[in-house]
Amino acid sequence: MGGAMGVLAAGGFLAHAARGRSSSVCGPSVYHGDRSRAAIALTFDDGPSESTPALLRILERHQVPATFFMCGQNVERLPAVAQSVAGAGHEIGNHTDSHPRLDFCSRDFIYGELAAAQEKILRHTGVTPKLFRAPYGVRWFGLKSVQQRLGLLGVMWGTIGNDWKWPASRVAQLLLGRARQGDIFCLHDGRTTVPSPEIGATLEAVEAIIPVLKERGLRFETVSQILCPTS
Ligand SMILES: [Zn+2]
Numbered sequence: 001m002g003g004a005m006g007v008l009a010a011g012g013f014l015a016h017a018a019r020g021r022s023s024s025v026c027g028p029s030v031y032h033g034d035r036s037r038a039a040i041a042l043t044f045d046d047g048p049s050e051s052t053p054a055l056l057r058i059l060e061r062h063q064v065p066a067t068f069f070m071c072g073q074n075v076e077r078l079p080a081v082a083q084s085v086a087g088a089g090h091e092i093g094n095h096t097d098s099h100p101r102l103d104f105c106s107r108d109f110i111y112g113e114l115a116a117a118q119e120k121i122l123r124h125t126g127v128t129p130k131l132f133r134a135p136y137g138v139r140w141f142g143l144k145s146v147q148q149r150l151g152l153l154g155v156m157w158g159t160i161g162n163d164w165k166w167p168a169s170r171v172a173q174l175l176l177g178r179a180r181q182g183d184i185f186c187l188h189d190g191r192t193t194v195p196s197p198e199i200g201a202t203l204e205a206v207e208a209i210i211p212v213l214k215e216r217g218l219r220f221e222t223v224s225q226i227l228c229p230t231s
Contacts, residue, residue, distance in 0.1 A: 018103050018138050021156040028147065029139070029154025033182040033226030040218045041184045041226040042066040042206070043157065045095055045133060048074050048081040049190030051199040056088055058203060062210045064220040066090050069133040069155075072097035072117035074190055079124040086125040091222035093131035094118055094152060099192040102134055107142030114146055131155050131223055133186075155223055157186035161205065164188050168204030175209050179216070184223060 021031040033039065047070055059066055068085050070092055075082040086092055097116035114132065122128050132152035147154060159178040163171045175185055190196045
């Protein structure tokens with residue numbers, strides 16, 4: 001294979017390696033749980049934020065556990081909020097320290113980003129994350145060895161809610177239309193800007209979808225539960 005075909009194939013390979021949700025070239029990662037179990041996992045990225053407590057209240061009212069992929073810098077900014085997420089029994093994952101795109105970054109840079117987030121999350125919540133989500137879903141060469149060194153499994157998603165740009169009704173409609181057993185949904189309880197803007201659409205969409213999904217017989221689990229069921 002040579003010439004233009006080779007270049008095209010290499011480009012396709014790179015795109016899939018970096019962004020394909022099932023690709024494991026750039027680090028082991030998963031994007032759904034067992035399709036034979038009536039369970040679903042809600043995940044929230046980019047927090048903690050000033051709005052996270054409002055989300056925690058909704059989840060508590062519905063008795064729904066979730067997984068929060070936190071940025072180290074936000075944990076350091078709002079340590080009490082990060083603690084309350086852990087204290088409520090939700091799972092905490094690593095979403096890097098400063099939320100950079102990891103493509104074209106060196107292994108040392110990638111390690112620095114993931115290790116800083118691990119350290120800040122541990123220091124402020126007492127939790128050592130086992131799960132990692134790459135910012136923008138972009139992974140890169142070198143990430144694999146960094147994940148191995150830090151004991152992190154990559155977690156992508158089945159459906160991303162677009163909750164940072166869509167109204168709640170559209171987010172809810174998308175998620176309810178896509179929901180199937182074993183799914184991992186990706187939503188956001190913060191932003192990488194400081195201070196975080198309101199997350200009203202996210203809160204409203206979560207409030208709307210939980211009762212409907214429960215009525216369909218789906219139960220909510222953390223990502224670790226949905227990946228490694230014990231019951
Ligand atoms: Zn993110």
